[in-house]
Amino acid sequence: MTVACTALTRTALVMGATGTTGSRTAAQLIAAGHRVKAASRRATLLPGTEPVRFDWYDPATFGAALSGADSVYLVPPIGDPDPAAVMLPFLRQARACGVERAVLLSSSAIPEGGPAVGAVHRAVPGLFDEWAVLRPSWFMQNFTGTHAHADSIRDHGVIRTAAGGGQVGFVDADDIAAVAVRALTDDRAPDSDLILTGPEALSHDDIAAIVTQVTGRPVTHDRLTHDDMRDRLAAMIPLEFATMLAEMDRAIAGGAEDRTTDTVLRVTGRPPNGFRVVAERELAPTQAQTVPETGPTR
Structure with missing residues (x-):
């Protein structure tokens, strides 16, 4: 289906605008003076943005979301083992509507052409002249927000994983958003994939201690x-996706995520936040806690 689109100037369409990185990206764009269309399934009003209803599984919502946008921050549908099936038709329509720059949220664990969003990663450079693929490590907010780990910490005082003693360069969602904003608005797009981590690699034992x-x-x-x-995950999400997540834990146990990068510093000009800083900001008893809505946290 072809939908007419109208062109405006310097407007970013932010998918998943009520989620963990989308909400932060939208807020930081607004703070920097940019126009933002905030896309979510319920067209939730976010301060300073233009809310727009968007559902990956309802192509009838694509045209209104894209109208007037020249860049897009892409958050894949949560829990879908084959997001390319719904994302690629949208991306082709976005390009036809005049979107010039696309910034895709992927994962440090999924390379270009890999499973799930890896197929979308492979397609993005061929569709857009200006692009970036953000490949963050696992989110620090998994332990402070609405992720199953955070719920388990609050309810039972336990973090359950199959990651053993493997270390991870956990990254703050605020830092992911800061890189996303630069990728969306800098004069030159990165035109590459960017692996994002925090300043140190930590095990889940370290996280529990902090x-x-x-x-x-x-x-x-x-x-x-x-x-x-x-099996624990499969009780909550489709088996195929549960299997993939369990395999990611096994990869962590084998050292696959035991790394840090300088990407946040290089792109934003400031060092990434450490987990203790985030925990004190979001979990300390003396702090008012703001819990982000569910997003594609890893």
């Missing part, structure tokens, strides 16, 4: 087997 220190409540890391983790 949360314990910051909150004053004991938190432990329960080391599950791969199969136990898969």
Whole structure:
């Protein structure tokens, strides 16, 4: 279906605008003086933005969302093992509507051409002259927001993974958003994929210890087997996606995420936040806590 689009100037369409990175990206764009169309399934009003209803599985919402946008921040549909099926038709329509720059949220664990969003990553450079693929490590907000880990910490004082003692360069969603804003608005797009991490690699045992220190409540890391983790996840999400997430935990145990990069510093000009800083900001008992809505946290 072809939908007529009208062109305006310097307007970013932010997908998942109520989610973990989308909400932060929209807020930072507004703070920097940019126009933002905030896309979500319920067209939620966010201060300073133009809310627009958008659903990956309803192509009838594509045209209104794209109208007037010249750049787009892409957050894949949550829990879909084959997001390319719905994302690629949208991206082709975006290009036809005059969108010049696309910034895709992917994952450090998924290379170009890999499973799930990896197929979208492969397609983006061929569709847009200006582009970036953000490949963040696992989110620090998984332990402070509405992710299952955060719920388990609050309800049971435990983090359950199949990651063993593997270390991860956990990254603050605020830093992801800061890179997204630069990728969307700088005179030159990165035209590359960017692996984003925090300043240090930590194990889940380390995370549990820091949360314990910051909150004053004991938190432990329960080391599950791969199969136990898969089955636990499969009770909440499709088996194929649960299997993929359990495999990611197994990769962490094998050292796949034990790295840090200078990307946040290089792109934004400031160093990334460490986990203790984020925990004190979002979990400390003396702080008013703001819990982000569910997003594609990893």
